[in-house]
Amino acid sequence: MKELPQKSEGRISRLDQLLTLQLNGEATQADSDELNRLLQSEPEAISDYVELVTDSSVFRGFSEAASYCAGPGRESEDAGGKPLTLLDRSVRSRMHQRAPLAYIVTAASIFLAVVLLLSRNDDNTTSVAAGGEGGVTNTLVSADRSATVGNGSASRGAEEGVPKAVTGEVATVIRADDVVWAKDNIDVDELTRVSVGQTLHLTSGELELVFDRSVRMRVRGPALLELRSPTEVYSRFGVLSARVGKAGRGFAIETPNGRIVDLGTEFGVAVDEKGSTAVAVFRGAVDLMYGPQDNLLKPSVTRRLVQGQALTMDLDGSMRRLVSYDDSQFPTFRNDLPLEAGRPSSIFTNVSDNIRDGIGAKSYRIVPGGLREDVLAYVDRQHQWNGVDSSGIPSILQGADYIMPFNGDKGRSNLSVEVTVGRPSRLFVFMSPIAKVPEWLTDEFTKTDMQIGLDESGEYALVDGYELARGPGKAIDTKFFVWQRDVDYPTTVVLGSVRQARRGTGYCMYGIAAVPLEVARHYDAKSN
Amino acid sequence: MPTKPTSDDSGTKTTCATVPAEVTEVMRESANGLEGDSDHGLSSMDKANFIRLWAAHKRRVYAYVLSLVPNWADADEVFQETNIRLWRDFSRFDGETDFGTWAISVAYYQVLTWRKRQSRNRLVFDDETINAIAEQHGNLLPVTDARFGALRDCFQELHDRQRELITRFYAPGTSVDELGRSIGKTRAAVYKALQRIRASLRNCIERRLKRDHLA
Numbered sequence: 186m187k188e189l190p191q192k193s194e195g196r197i198s199r200l201d202q203l204l205t206l207q208l209n210g211e212a213t214q215a216d217s218d219e220l221n222r223l224l225q226s227e228p229e230a231i232s233d234y235v236e237l238v239t240d241s242s243v244f245r246g247f248s249e250a251a252s253y254c255a256g257p258g259r260e261s262e263d264a265g266g267k268p269l270t271l272l273d274r275s276v277r278s279r280m281h282q283r284a285p286l287a288y289i290v291t292a293a294s295i296f297l298a299v300v301l302l303l304s305r306n307d308d309n310t311t312s313v314a315a316g317g318e319g320g321v322t323n324t325l326v327s328a329d330r331s332a333t334v335g336n337g338s339a340s341r342g343a344e345e346g347v348p349k350a351v352t353g354e355v356a357t358v359i360r361a362d363d364v365v366w367a368k369d370n371i372d373v374d375e376l377t378r379v380s381v382g383q384t385l386h387l388t389s390g391e392l393e394l395v396f397d398r399s400v401r402m403r404v405r406g407p408a409l410l411e412l413r414s415p416t417e418v419y420s421r422f423g424v425l426s427a428r429v430g431k432a433g434r435g436f437a438i439e440t441p442n443g444r445i446v447d448l449g450t451e452f453g454v455a456v457d458e459k460g461s462t463a464v465a466v467f468r469g470a471v472d473l474m475y476g477p478q479d480n481l482l483k484p485s486v487t488r489r490l491v492q493g494q495a496l497t498m499d500l501d502g503s504m505r506r507l508v509s510y511d512d513s514q515f516p517t518f519r520n521d522l523p524l525e526a527g528r529p530s531s532i533f534t535n536v537s538d539n540i541r542d543g544i545g546a547k548s549y550r551i552v553p554g555g556l557r558e559d560v561l562a563y564v565d566r567q568h569q570w571n572g573v574d575s576s577g578i579p580s581i582l583q584g585a586d587y588i589m590p591f592n593g594d595k596g597r598s599n600l601s602v603e604v605t606v607g608r609p610s611r612l613f614v615f616m617s618p619i620a621k622v623p624e625w626l627t628d629e630f631t632k633t634d635m636q637i638g639l640d641e642s643g644e645y646a647l648v649d650g651y652e653l654a655r656g657p658g659k660a661i662d663t664k665f666f667v668w669q670r671d672v673d674y675p676t677t678v679v680l681g682s683v684r685q686a687r688r689g690t691g692y693c694m695y696g697i698a699a700v701p702l703e704v705a706r707h708y709d710a711k712s713n
Numbered sequence: 714m715p716t717k718p719t720s721d722d723s724g725t726k727t728t729c730a731t732v733p734a735e736v737t738e739v740m741r742e743s744a745n746g747l748e749g750d751s752d753h754g755l756s757s758m759d760k761a762n763f764i765r766l767w768a769a770h771k772r773r774v775y776a777y778v779l780s781l782v783p784n785w786a787d788a789d790e791v792f793q794e795t796n797i798r799l800w801r802d803f804s805r806f807d808g809e810t811d812f813g814t815w816a817i818s819v820a821y822y823q824v825l826t827w828r829k830r831q832s833r834n835r836l837v838f839d840d841e842t843i844n845a846i847a848e849q850h851g852n853l854l855p856v857t858d859a860r861f862g863a864l865r866d867c868f869q870e871l872h873d874r875q876r877e878l879i880t881r882f883y884a885p886g887t888s889v890d891e892l893g894r895s896i897g898k899t900r901a902a903v904y905k906a907l908q909r910i911r912a913s914l915r916n917c918i919e920r921r922l923k924r925d926h927l928a
Contacts, residue, residue, distance in 0.1 A: 194912070201911055205904070207783040207837060209889065217837050224842055231849045236860065238780040240911070243864050244883040245785070246772065353805035357822050376826055397818045399851075430851055432814040 197233045199223065204237050227654045354378035355415040356396040364390030364406065385410045387423075391516060399430030400447075403516035413439070422460075426453040426467075426516045442500050446472045448489075453515030463507055465495035465515055465548060468567075475502040493564035493591065495548035509536040509588075511551035532586045532699045534607040540600060550589040556582055556698050558657050559640075563592040563694060567642035570615075570696065572657030573664045579635040581708045582613065582667070587698035595620075595694040600682035604697060610672050611705035614680065615665040615696035621686035625679070630668035639663045639693060663691030671702060763803045766812040767796070772861065774816050780846050781824045783837055785885065791827045795820045821847060859922060867917035875910045882907055 203220040206212040212220070224230050358377045366372050367386035373379065385392065387406035394402045398415050408423020418425075419439045428451040429436045436447040441460035445452065450469025456462050464473050470491045475498060488504060490496060495507035511533075536549040550564050558577060562568045570587075572578045594600055606612065614630055615637050616622065638661035642653050654660035672678065685692045700708075774795060779788040798819050806815060824843070828836055838846070868876065881892055882903070893903045
C-alpha cells in the first residue's frame with residue numbers, strides 16, 4: 186500500500202544489469218520491456234537509473250583516460266599512480282579501429298585549443314592535457330597572461346569574450362501538430378530554432394516549444410505570439426500553457442492588459458481577441474500584474490495565484506474568479522493526455538458551489554474523457570486516481586469525463602456543489618470509506634460494487650510513506666466506493682458536503698465523473 | 714606536439730608523453746570540419762571560453778545523453794552532435810546564462826532529433842519515460858557533483874584487479890566475451906564480478922554522501 190521512499194538494492198541491481206546490456210547493445214526486446222516496466226513502476230526507479238547511468242559514464246571516462254594516455258603498446262598509470270596493465274592486444278586494437286566518436290570529439294577539442302593558441306602571436310606556453318570523464322577528454326589550455334583559461338580566468342573571459350545579450354535563437358519547436366500558419370507567417374517546422382523578435386501566428390493546430398532556459402510551452406491556435414527575449418513572450422491572443430523549470434524561474438508572458446510572471450510552476454494563459462486574460466495555475470504559483478505594456482502598475486496590484494486558482498482579468502483590470510474550466514481551454518502537459526483532450530466536455534457544462542464568490546480564485550477543472558490511471562484527482566493536491574489493483578480502473582469509468590474538485594472542501598459542512606449535466610448521462614460519485622455516507626448520496630445514488638483507488642502524494646501528509654507510484658494497484662492509500670445515478674435529461678445535480686465518520690487516514694473529498702447514458706447502457710447490456 | 718602531465722577536472726592524474734599520430738590526424742579532420750563549417754565570428758577569447766566551459770560541463774552532458782540514449786555508440790553520436798551544435802551556436806550564448814543548462818537543453822533537442830531519425834523499434838524508451846528521466850536529472854543536480862567526487866574517491870579504494878576490470882569493461886569497443894577470455898572467466902562471471910564491484914561502489918558512495926549529509 187504505502188511505499189516508503191527507500192533504496193532497494195534488488196531493484197538497483199536488476200536495473201544495473203539491464204542498463205549494462207542496453208549500453209553494450211546486447212539487450213533483447215524482453216530486456217527493454219523489463220527496463221521500461223521497472224522505470225515506470227515507481228518514481229525511485231528513475232532516480233536509481235539516472236545514478237547508475239551517471240556512474241557508467243564516469244567509468245567510461247576513467248577507461249578512456251587510461252587507454253588514451255597509454256596508447257597502443259604503452260602502459261599508463263592509473264589514478265592512484267599504480268601501474269595498470271591495460272587491455273590485451275586484441276581488445277585494444279579493436280578499440281582503436283573503432284575510433285569512437287567521443288574520441289574524435291576529444292581530439293577535435295584538443296586540436297581546436299591548439300589552433301586557437303597557434304593563431305595568437307603571443308609568447309605562449311602551451312600545455313595540452315588529455316584525460317577526464319564523460320566520454321570526452323578534458324582539455325586545459327594555458328596561454329599567455331591575458332588569455333589564461335582554466336585558471337581563475339572565468340570572469341575575465343566572460344567580460345571580454347562572451348556576448349552579453351541574446352538576440353538570436355532562444356527556443357526550439359519540438360512539435361507542430363496539424364498547425365496551419367497564418368498567411369503573414371512563414372511556416373515553422375518541427376525542430377526549427379526560433380529567435381527573439383520572431384512572431385508565431387497560427388490559425389489552428391498545436392505547437393510545442395522548448396526554450397533554452399528550461400521552459401516548455403504549448404500553444405494552441407488560433408494564436409499570435411512574439412518572442413521578446415529568452416525569458417519573455419508576448420501573447421496578443423490565443424491559448425498557451427507553460428511549464429517552467431528551475432533555470433527558467435521568472436519567465437514572463439505579457440498580454441495586452443498585463444503580465445504573468447512565473448514563480449516556478451505550470452500554468453495556462455488564454456487571451457481572447459478583445460485582450461482579456463485568463464490565467465490558471467496547475468502547479469506552483471505565478472504573479473499576475475495588471476497594466477498596459479509599458480506602464481505596469483505597482484506591485485501592490487499584483488495578484489499571486491497558486492495551484493488550483495484561476496482568474497480572468499478584463500481590460501479595465503477587474504479580476505473575476507474563473508469558476509471552472511476544462512481542458513479545451515488550456516493545453517495540458519500531462520503525459521497521460523486524455524484521449525479527447527482539447528474538446529469541451531459534452532457532459533459537464535458547468536460546476537459551481539455556494540462557497541466561492543467572484544473574489545476567490547480557485548476553480549474546478551473539468552477534464553473531458555480524462556479519467557484514467559495516474560490522473561490528478563483534485564485541483565489543490567497532487568493525489569492521483571488509480572485502479573485498486575492491477576486490473577485497473579473499472580472499465581466503465583475509463584475515459585469518463587471527470588471533475589477535479591478541491592480536496593480542501595472535505596471539511597466544509599455547508600458545501601453545495603452544483604453540477605450541470607448537458608446530456609443524458611450516468612453520473613458517478615467516488616466516496617471515501619472514512620466519510621460518513623451523506624443522505625444526499627443515499628437518496629439519489631446507488632452504491633455499486635466498483636471501487637477506485639486514490640494514490641496520495643505526501644505534500645500535506647504528516648507522516649512519511651505517501652509516495653506516488655505509476656500504474657494501477659501501486660501505492661494505493663484509500664479505496665473509494667463508487668456510487669452512480671442515471672440522469673435522463675440535461676439538468677443540474679446538487680451534491681452536498683461530507684463528514685469524517687471515524688479517525689484514520691484517507692479522508693478526502695469525493696470525486697465526480699460521468700459517461701454518456703447510452704455508453705453506460707451499452708456497458709450494462711454487455712455485462713449482463 | 715609536446716605535452717606534460719596535468720590533472721583533468723575529476724582530479725584523475727594522467728600521464729601522456731605525446732599525442733599519438735593517429736589522434737592528431739583525427740584532430741585535424743575533426744577540427745577542419747568544425748572550423749570549415751563556420752567560424753561565425755568567434756574571437757579567440759570566445760573559443761577559449763567555449764573550451765573552458767565545455768570542459769567543465771561535458772561530463773554532465775554526456776551522462777544526460779547516455780541516460781536518454783542508453784547505448785554507447787548512439788550516445789557518442791548524439792553527444793558529438795551536441796558538441797558541434799553548441800560550438801556553432803556559441804556566439805549566441807548569453808554569458809549570463811548557465812552554460813550547463815544551455816548545453817543540457819541543446820543535448821535534449823539533439824536526443825529528440827536523433828529519436829526522430831530512428832525506427833520505433835530502436836527506441837528503448839517512450840516519450841513519457843524520456844521526459845521523466847530528463848526531469849530527474851534536474852532533481853539530482855544538487856548532488857551530482859558530490860556524487861562524481863565520491864565515485865572518484867571510492868574508485869581509488871578498490872583493489873587493483875577490481876579497478877582494472879572496470880577500466881577494461883568500460884573501454885570503448887570492449888567485447889565481454891573477449892574480456893572474459895583474456896582473464897580466464899566466463900561471460901556470466903565477468904558480469905557477476907562487475908555487478909559486485911558496482912554494488913560495493915554504490916555502498917561506498919552512499920556512505921560518503923551520508924557522511925557529508927547529501928544522501
